[in-house]
Amino acid sequence: MNNNNPMLNKSDLMMFFQTLLDAYGAQEWWPGETTFEVIIGAILTQNTAWPNVEKAIKNLKRADIFSEAALLVASHDEVAQLIRPSGYFNIKATRLKTFCTFLQQQGGEQALRQLETTALRKLLLSVKGIGPETADDILLYAFQRPVFVIDAYTRRIFSRLGKVAGGEPYEELRAEFELALEPDSALFNEYHALIVCHAKRFCKSKPTCIDCPLKSLCTIPE
């Protein structure tokens, strides 16, 4: 499929956005007060419901293990036990420590902020445990870069709207969204937040189409 007659076009995307914004209001993402907290949350929320991540973050804060230095000093088992509610706790404990080591080697958040988006993205993807979606969460919500995050919800919603196939490679989908829209980090921020908000209410694997604000535009409603 080429770009002559893109299924994903700006006017449709902005119409969906406005509909979601009218229905749910501004979400003001990411939940988290600091850049560091956004990044920790992005790693912990991999394939995991957000309330479980909040519990894990609370545990880390209560134990006063919520900084690059503290996470590196703490033992693997201690971190793992604290983040237990977020699931995959052994893997995620390693990922948190790996990221902190990376941050230290790079010279901290300030050094990363100096990099161009494409360079920073490549660097983040080189960290074991940070894949494309987590990298884009970090780029958009921690570093305010105009990157359109693709997640399972995005695939599901827009495939049900008949705008994408759904099974495209990550980079292909991201390119489609970013080519259709102006690079606007505030827009991308709110758009992804609204996608998640909407999917949690109406666009689950078993859809709940009653009162769905996108119902008239959807290809599957019963």
Next chain:
DNA sequence: ACCCAGGGTCATA
């Protein structure tokens, strides 16, 4: 007792 959640890595063909 299922099914699913704001993924990523690794082995295999």
Next chain:
DNA sequence: TATGACCATGGG
């Protein structure tokens, strides 16, 4: 490139 196994808790 494209599947499949694995990681693991908590809520519906």
